[in-house]
Amino acid sequence: MKTAKTTLEKVEAGLPRRRRKEMAFKAIGVLATAVGVLFLGVFFATLIAEGSSAFRQTFMQIEVELREDVIAPGGELDLVYADFDGLVRTALREQFPDVSGRTDRRQLYRIVSAGAGYQLRDMVEADPDIIGSRQTVWVPAASNVDMLVKGNIDPDIDETLRPISDKQVAWVNTLRDVGKLERRFNTALFTNGDSREPELAGIRGAVMGSALMLIVTMVLSFPIGAAAAIYLEEFAPKSRWSDLIEVNINNLAAVPSIVFGLLGLAVFINWMALPRSAPLVGGLVLTLLTLPVIIIASRAAIQAVPPSIREAALGLGASETQVVFHHVLPLALPGMLTGAIIGMSRALGESAPLLMIGMVAFIVDVPGALTDPATALPVQIYLWADSPERAFAERTSAAIIVLMGFLLLMNLAAVIVRKRMERKW
Amino acid sequence: MKMTAMTEVTTDNLEPPSVPPSDSPGEEEHSAGIVLPDLADRPTELGETVGNIHCENPFMVAENVNVYYGDNHAIQNVSLEIGKKEVIALIGPSGCGKSTFLRCLNRMNDSIEIARVTGNITLDGKDIYRKEQDPVALRARVGMVFQKPNPFPKSIYDNVAYGPRIHGLAADRAELDSIVHTSLDRAGLLNEVKDRLDEPGTSLSGGQQQRLCIARTIAVNPEVILMDEPCSALDPIATARIEDLMDELCEDYAIVIVTHSMQQAARVSRRVAYFHLGLLVEVDETDRIFTNPQHKLTEDYITGRIG
Numbered sequence: 001m002k003t004a005k006t007t008l009e010k011v012e013a014g015l016p017r018r019r020r021k022e023m024a025f026k027a028i029g030v031l032a033t034a035v036g037v038l039f040l041g042v043f044f045a046t047l048i049a050e051g052s053s054a055f056r057q058t059f060m061q062i063e064v065e066l067r068e069d070v071i072a073p074g075g076e077l078d079l080v081y082a083d084f085d086g087l088v089r090t091a092l093r094e095q096f097p098d099v100s101g102r103t104d105r106r107q108l109y110r111i112v113s114a115g116a117g118y119q120l121r122d123m124v125e126a127d128p129d130i131i132g133s134r135q136t137v138w139v140p141a142a143s144n145v146d147m148l149v150k151g152n153i154d155p156d157i158d159e160t161l162r163p164i165s166d167k168q169v170a171w172v173n174t175l176r177d178v179g180k181l182e183r184r185f186n187t188a189l190f191t192n193g194d195s196r197e198p199e200l201a202g203i204r205g206a207v208m209g210s211a212l213m214l215i216v217t218m219v220l221s222f223p224i225g226a227a228a229a230i231y232l233e234e235f236a237p238k239s240r241w242s243d244l245i246e247v248n249i250n251n252l253a254a255v256p257s258i259v260f261g262l263l264g265l266a267v268f269i270n271w272m273a274l275p276r277s278a279p280l281v282g283g284l285v286l287t288l289l290t291l292p293v294i295i296i297a298s299r300a301a302i303q304a305v306p307p308s309i310r311e312a313a314l315g316l317g318a319s320e321t322q323v324v325f326h327h328v329l330p331l332a333l334p335g336m337l338t339g340a341i342i343g344m345s346r347a348l349g350e351s352a353p354l355l356m357i358g359m360v361a362f363i364v365d366v367p368g369a370l371t372d373p374a375t376a377l378p379v380q381i382y383l384w385a386d387s388p389e390r391a392f393a394e395r396t397s398a399a400i401i402v403l404m405g406f407l408l409l410m411n412l413a414a415v416i417v418r419k420r421m422e423r424k425w
Numbered sequence: 426m427k428m429t430a431m432t433e434v435t436t437d438n439l440e441p442p443s444v445p446p447s448d449s450p451g452e453e454e455h456s457a458g459i460v461l462p463d464l465a466d467r468p469t470e471l472g473e474t475v476g477n478i479h480c481e482n483p484f485m486v487a488e489n490v491n492v493y494y495g496d497n498h499a500i501q502n503v504s505l506e507i508g509k510k511e512v513i514a515l516i517g518p519s520g521c522g523k524s525t526f527l528r529c530l531n532r533m534n535d536s537i538e539i540a541r542v543t544g545n546i547t548l549d550g551k552d553i554y555r556k557e558q559d560p561v562a563l564r565a566r567v568g569m570v571f572q573k574p575n576p577f578p579k580s581i582y583d584n585v586a587y588g589p590r591i592h593g594l595a596a597d598r599a600e601l602d603s604i605v606h607t608s609l610d611r612a613g614l615l616n617e618v619k620d621r622l623d624e625p626g627t628s629l630s631g632g633q634q635q636r637l638c639i640a641r642t643i644a645v646n647p648e649v650i651l652m653d654e655p656c657s658a659l660d661p662i663a664t665a666r667i668e669d670l671m672d673e674l675c676e677d678y679a680i681v682i683v684t685h686s687m688q689q690a691a692r693v694s695r696r697v698a699y700f701h702l703g704l705l706v707e708v709d710e711t712d713r714i715f716t717n718p719q720h721k722l723t724e725d726y727i728t729g730r731i732g
Contacts, residue, residue: 238538306575308571308573308575309575309577309578311533311571311575312571312575312576312577312638312641313577313587314533314536314564315531315533315564315568315569315571315642316564316565316568316587316588316591316641316642316645317561317562317563317564317565317588317591317592317645318561318587318591319561322591326587326591327577330578331578
């Protein structure tokens, strides 16, 4: 009996230390989670703080006389060479009749966006009946004015230190006082392609490019990845070769993505002579990137199917192929789809491999086909981040917010797919 | 050793011996006037199979079957005959190879890479391990029910219909319906599920799931049904129902059942085969094996000394 007592004493003696260790471990866990959440919070807060202002754009109201002799000289509608900019300038002069002298007038014309003229042209093209009439149009203000209105340029500092002059500030204030200055939703961000002018720049081209690339990636990588996983898991005989393949696939999932870009450059662009900057090539490169991820996730999903189901099917006289396609695949599908969606969301955020294949070009047209030159959203973000204009800073954050939105949606889709398709066995 | 005269084998007659382990022949206490043969005559070592491996109307015949798992000699030289419409129980302590032997009968060991089977197993005269034998065709004739009920995560109807579908046993939907209904009926499950055939098979209780698995197996119309401890995961009531079922099924199928429970073997089977460490120690009719086992190891197992 003395032995039993000593054991109990020993256990009880060690208990306080063990309890302390447990508490410490739990505290560390909570701390680690808190730090993670904190960083995430800071990230999102910064992002939203910087980017949310980009969703609003300053517009100013001008009254334009759509003179027939300018737009349709001699009765012929000339949309290409008609001086719409001149009409805008006239409207501005009418708004501020006291402004004289070439320098001052040039400053006056600069408070309106360079795209105002194109806006007038589009109006006329849509409805030629308005030629000859006087129209009240809301045109986007120049990006400097926009920055001023949003408070990003301090009007009180020395004039030489800011991109907007005192006179321009005064004119903007006048317009604001008479109610001809408004902040509206920045639809241009979503409807336009890239542009040198920040107030006209949009992500539509980049989004289309990304979408086309992802379609190519999805169509290629999921079937190939799934088929490879099924073969490796179910049919391939266990040998040195299959071990080698498994090791290599696992390694490929960890290879830096820029290497895939180099491969794409060498094989797809140099050797196969596919068009540069095309979503087709981008999609092919991203397929190479996503394939290892999908294969690994699919193999795990297939391995997770309980052997009892396979045995039941085999016992009934199903062939190996029937076991795979009638039983294993339906049960492994949720896991495979989740892996595919996660792989796809990684592909969406890649920019390094795309830079290598030429999608870093300045492309203004929205791509319509797989072989049109295009850019991708992460690349667009990179290009805007590089830009010196002040207004691009907030647009970079706005584009990042849009990208994050897509990624969140895709991951949400992965969670929903998993929940919906999970079957109890 | 106490042995009372038995007219039927029931649970309460199989009690552990009351003698100390070190007994020597000739010093037994008898009661009720039964004279037992001298223990010295009984075989005590593992060697030739004792009893009668043959039966009338043999349908499956195993001859000198050896199974190796890598270097492990799991089944050693087993020969056994299985009759056309009988229930034969394979009993023995854990790890003695009864499940392994059972799985040889429908070539389920094929999917285990390190397993190697030698010897001869014939079904209706034809060797099932010959090269031209397709395991798929074999398993349509020799069905299997597993220890843990494993219905497919499909509807009850689709579970039972799966076998007939892949083997093309039904010409049209009407015929398939009738096969499904008949199988569920014979498995004693139809009344409970006939108005919910579209519900998933996994929504049933344990006992119902196992009966579903049995229905699934008989839907293919096999000739032999192998059962690997089918009731070990079930409660006594479900177990009793399945044992009753076996009674009915043996009118049409040969049933080979592996069981851990001697009482169950005594209840359902007509012949019993006792395995020990990979060897077939004794085969005989159920009554005889439980009242008068011929091998010492069999006796030890039955009386609970080992196992």
